[in-house]
Amino acid sequence: GENVEQHPSTLSVQEGDSAVIKCTYSDSASNYFPWYKQELGKRPQLIIDIRSNVGEKKDQRIAVTLNKTAKHFSLHITETQPEDSAVYFCAASRDGSSNTGKLIFGQGTTLQVKP
Protein backbone atom coordinates (compact mmCIF):
# COMPACT_ATOMS: atom_id res chain seq x y z
CA GLY A 1 0.00 0.00 0.00
CA GLU A 2 0.94 3.65 0.04
CA ASN A 3 3.72 4.55 2.40
CA VAL A 4 5.72 7.64 3.35
CA GLU A 5 9.03 7.32 5.14
CA GLN A 6 10.41 10.32 7.03
CA HIS A 7 13.88 10.91 8.45
CA PRO A 8 15.28 11.75 10.88
CA SER A 9 12.88 11.07 13.73
CA THR A 10 14.61 13.67 15.89
CA LEU A 11 16.79 16.61 14.95
CA SER A 12 18.60 19.02 17.21
CA VAL A 13 20.25 22.15 15.83
CA GLN A 14 21.70 25.38 17.17
CA GLU A 15 19.77 28.56 16.65
CA GLY A 16 20.71 30.06 13.31
CA ASP A 17 21.69 26.77 11.73
CA SER A 18 19.74 25.05 8.97
CA ALA A 19 17.55 21.97 9.37
CA VAL A 20 16.69 19.44 6.67
CA ILE A 21 14.01 16.76 6.88
CA LYS A 22 13.63 14.16 4.16
CA CYS A 23 10.73 12.00 3.01
CA THR A 24 10.28 9.28 0.43
CA TYR A 25 6.97 8.04 -0.92
CA SER A 26 5.92 4.82 -2.57
CA ASP A 27 2.89 5.79 -4.66
CA SER A 28 4.19 7.05 -7.99
CA ALA A 29 0.79 8.66 -8.67
CA SER A 30 1.19 11.03 -5.72
CA ASN A 31 1.32 14.61 -6.90
CA TYR A 32 0.71 16.77 -3.85
CA PHE A 33 3.17 17.02 -0.96
CA PRO A 34 2.36 19.20 2.05
CA TRP A 35 4.40 19.78 5.18
CA TYR A 36 2.78 20.34 8.55
CA LYS A 37 4.08 21.72 11.82
CA GLN A 38 2.47 20.47 15.00
CA GLU A 39 3.05 21.85 18.45
CA LEU A 40 2.26 19.74 21.47
CA GLY A 41 -1.47 19.15 21.89
CA LYS A 42 -2.38 21.32 18.93
CA ARG A 43 -3.57 20.84 15.38
CA PRO A 44 -1.17 20.35 12.47
CA GLN A 45 -0.56 23.61 10.62
CA LEU A 46 0.24 23.65 6.92
CA ILE A 47 3.55 25.46 6.47
CA ILE A 48 4.34 24.79 2.84
CA ASP A 49 3.31 22.46 0.05
CA ILE A 50 4.47 21.51 -3.41
CA ARG A 51 2.85 19.93 -6.41
CA SER A 52 4.51 17.57 -8.82
CA ASN A 53 4.76 20.08 -11.64
CA VAL A 54 7.47 22.03 -9.83
CA GLY A 55 10.78 21.01 -8.34
CA GLU A 56 11.22 23.63 -5.65
CA LYS A 57 9.19 26.13 -3.70
CA LYS A 58 10.33 28.71 -1.19
CA ASP A 59 8.58 30.83 1.40
CA GLN A 60 10.93 33.06 3.41
CA ARG A 61 13.03 30.71 5.60
CA ILE A 62 11.25 27.57 4.46
CA ALA A 63 11.78 25.69 1.22
CA VAL A 64 10.69 22.35 -0.16
CA THR A 65 12.34 20.39 -2.96
CA LEU A 66 10.84 17.51 -4.89
CA ASN A 67 12.55 14.79 -6.92
CA LYS A 68 9.81 12.87 -8.70
CA THR A 69 12.18 10.40 -10.29
CA ALA A 70 13.59 9.35 -6.95
CA LYS A 71 10.22 9.82 -5.21
CA HIS A 72 11.55 11.95 -2.44
CA PHE A 73 11.01 15.45 -1.14
CA SER A 74 12.69 17.51 1.53
CA LEU A 75 11.95 20.41 3.87
CA HIS A 76 14.67 22.99 4.42
CA ILE A 77 14.50 25.52 7.24
CA THR A 78 17.22 28.17 7.29
CA GLU A 79 18.21 30.48 10.13
CA THR A 80 16.33 28.36 12.63
CA GLN A 81 14.78 30.00 15.67
CA PRO A 82 13.65 28.48 19.00
CA GLU A 83 10.01 28.93 17.93
CA ASP A 84 10.67 26.53 15.06
CA SER A 85 10.86 23.76 17.67
CA ALA A 86 7.94 21.39 17.01
CA VAL A 87 7.07 18.13 15.30
CA TYR A 88 7.09 18.28 11.52
CA PHE A 89 5.16 15.89 9.31
CA CYS A 90 5.43 15.33 5.60
CA ALA A 91 2.55 13.86 3.63
CA ALA A 92 1.71 12.73 0.13
CA SER A 93 -1.54 12.41 -1.77
CA ARG A 94 -3.11 12.26 -5.20
CA ASP A 95 -4.51 15.60 -6.22
CA GLY A 96 -7.58 16.28 -8.30
CA SER A 97 -11.34 15.97 -8.17
CA SER A 98 -11.33 12.29 -9.12
CA ASN A 99 -9.24 11.35 -6.10
CA THR A 100 -10.24 11.26 -2.46
CA GLY A 101 -7.31 13.46 -1.54
CA LYS A 102 -6.41 11.39 1.48
CA LEU A 103 -3.05 12.24 2.96
CA ILE A 104 -0.51 9.60 3.86
CA PHE A 105 1.70 10.97 6.62
CA GLY A 106 5.31 10.33 7.44
CA GLN A 107 6.29 9.32 10.95
CA GLY A 108 7.20 12.84 12.02
CA THR A 109 10.41 14.63 12.99
CA THR A 110 10.85 16.31 16.35
CA LEU A 111 12.93 19.41 15.76
CA GLN A 112 14.64 21.06 18.67
CA VAL A 113 16.31 24.41 18.14
CA LYS A 114 18.70 25.25 20.96
CA PRO A 115 19.14 28.94 21.82
Add this chain to the structure above:
Amino acid sequence: GAVVSQHPSRVICKSGTSVKIECRSLDFQATTMFWYRQFPKQSLMLMATSNEGSKATYEQGVEKDKFLINHASLTLSTLTVTSAHPEDSSFYICSARVGFYNEQFFGPGTRLTVL
Protein backbone atom coordinates in the same frame (compact mmCIF):
# COMPACT_ATOMS: atom_id res chain seq x y z
CA GLY B 1 -7.27 30.22 5.58
CA ALA B 2 -10.24 27.94 6.01
CA VAL B 3 -11.41 27.37 9.59
CA VAL B 4 -12.34 23.98 10.97
CA SER B 5 -13.74 23.59 14.46
CA GLN B 6 -14.09 20.50 16.56
CA HIS B 7 -16.19 19.82 19.63
CA PRO B 8 -15.60 18.86 22.34
CA SER B 9 -11.92 19.66 22.79
CA ARG B 10 -11.60 17.24 25.66
CA VAL B 11 -13.80 14.43 26.96
CA ILE B 12 -13.48 11.89 29.73
CA CYS B 13 -15.89 8.99 29.77
CA LYS B 14 -16.41 5.64 31.42
CA SER B 15 -15.64 2.40 29.66
CA GLY B 16 -18.62 1.11 27.69
CA THR B 17 -20.15 4.49 26.93
CA SER B 18 -20.35 6.20 23.54
CA VAL B 19 -18.84 9.54 22.67
CA LYS B 20 -19.72 11.80 19.75
CA ILE B 21 -17.22 14.25 18.27
CA GLU B 22 -18.29 17.00 15.87
CA CYS B 23 -16.23 18.50 13.09
CA ARG B 24 -17.43 21.67 11.37
CA SER B 25 -16.14 23.76 8.50
CA LEU B 26 -16.99 27.30 9.54
CA ASP B 27 -16.46 29.41 6.44
CA PHE B 28 -16.58 26.97 3.57
CA GLN B 29 -18.37 23.88 2.37
CA ALA B 30 -16.44 20.64 2.63
CA THR B 31 -17.54 17.77 0.44
CA THR B 32 -14.84 15.61 1.99
CA MET B 33 -13.70 15.40 5.58
CA PHE B 34 -11.17 13.07 7.12
CA TRP B 35 -10.84 11.58 10.57
CA TYR B 36 -7.44 10.81 12.09
CA ARG B 37 -6.27 9.30 15.33
CA GLN B 38 -2.98 10.24 16.91
CA PHE B 39 -1.41 8.40 19.81
CA PRO B 40 1.25 10.16 21.91
CA LYS B 41 4.48 10.82 20.03
CA GLN B 42 3.13 9.15 16.92
CA SER B 43 1.98 10.25 13.51
CA LEU B 44 -1.54 10.90 12.32
CA MET B 45 -3.27 7.71 11.26
CA LEU B 46 -6.14 8.10 8.82
CA MET B 47 -9.23 6.31 10.10
CA ALA B 48 -11.79 7.15 7.44
CA THR B 49 -12.79 9.47 4.65
CA SER B 50 -16.17 11.09 5.11
CA ASN B 51 -18.13 12.18 2.04
CA GLU B 52 -21.26 14.29 2.29
CA GLY B 53 -24.37 12.27 1.59
CA SER B 54 -22.68 8.90 1.29
CA LYS B 55 -21.15 6.22 3.46
CA ALA B 56 -17.71 6.80 4.87
CA THR B 57 -14.73 4.89 3.53
CA TYR B 58 -12.76 3.25 6.32
CA GLU B 59 -9.07 2.43 6.28
CA GLN B 60 -7.95 -1.12 6.73
CA GLY B 61 -8.10 -2.24 10.34
CA VAL B 62 -10.59 0.42 11.46
CA GLU B 63 -13.87 -1.06 12.72
CA LYS B 64 -16.74 0.75 11.04
CA ASP B 65 -19.25 -0.47 13.62
CA LYS B 66 -17.15 0.93 16.43
CA PHE B 67 -16.30 4.26 14.82
CA LEU B 68 -19.52 5.56 13.31
CA ILE B 69 -19.14 8.45 10.90
CA ASN B 70 -21.93 10.63 9.62
CA HIS B 71 -21.51 13.46 7.13
CA ALA B 72 -25.04 14.79 6.89
CA SER B 73 -24.26 18.26 5.58
CA LEU B 74 -21.53 20.11 3.73
CA THR B 75 -20.31 21.68 6.96
CA LEU B 76 -20.64 18.93 9.55
CA SER B 77 -19.19 15.47 10.05
CA THR B 78 -19.49 13.47 13.26
CA LEU B 79 -17.47 10.60 14.67
CA THR B 80 -19.09 8.43 17.33
CA VAL B 81 -16.86 6.10 19.31
CA THR B 82 -19.22 3.37 20.46
CA SER B 83 -18.66 1.25 23.56
CA ALA B 84 -15.41 3.05 24.26
CA HIS B 85 -12.58 1.24 26.02
CA PRO B 86 -9.34 2.55 27.55
CA GLU B 87 -7.40 1.58 24.40
CA ASP B 88 -9.57 4.04 22.44
CA SER B 89 -8.05 6.88 24.44
CA SER B 90 -6.32 9.08 21.91
CA PHE B 91 -6.25 12.44 20.15
CA TYR B 92 -8.86 12.50 17.40
CA ILE B 93 -8.44 15.12 14.67
CA CYS B 94 -10.62 15.90 11.71
CA SER B 95 -9.69 17.75 8.56
CA ALA B 96 -11.63 19.20 5.68
CA ARG B 97 -10.62 19.27 2.05
CA VAL B 98 -10.97 22.61 0.33
CA GLY B 99 -12.16 22.65 -3.23
CA PHE B 100 -10.56 20.92 -6.16
CA TYR B 101 -7.09 20.77 -4.68
CA ASN B 102 -6.03 18.60 -1.80
CA GLU B 103 -5.32 21.34 0.69
CA GLN B 104 -6.58 20.17 4.02
CA PHE B 105 -7.23 22.21 7.09
CA PHE B 106 -7.32 20.54 10.46
CA GLY B 107 -9.61 20.93 13.42
CA PRO B 108 -8.07 21.56 16.85
CA GLY B 109 -8.51 17.95 17.89
CA THR B 110 -10.40 16.14 20.65
CA ARG B 111 -8.57 14.49 23.52
CA LEU B 112 -10.54 11.38 24.50
CA THR B 113 -9.78 9.64 27.78
CA VAL B 114 -11.67 6.46 28.58
CA LEU B 115 -11.52 5.38 32.19
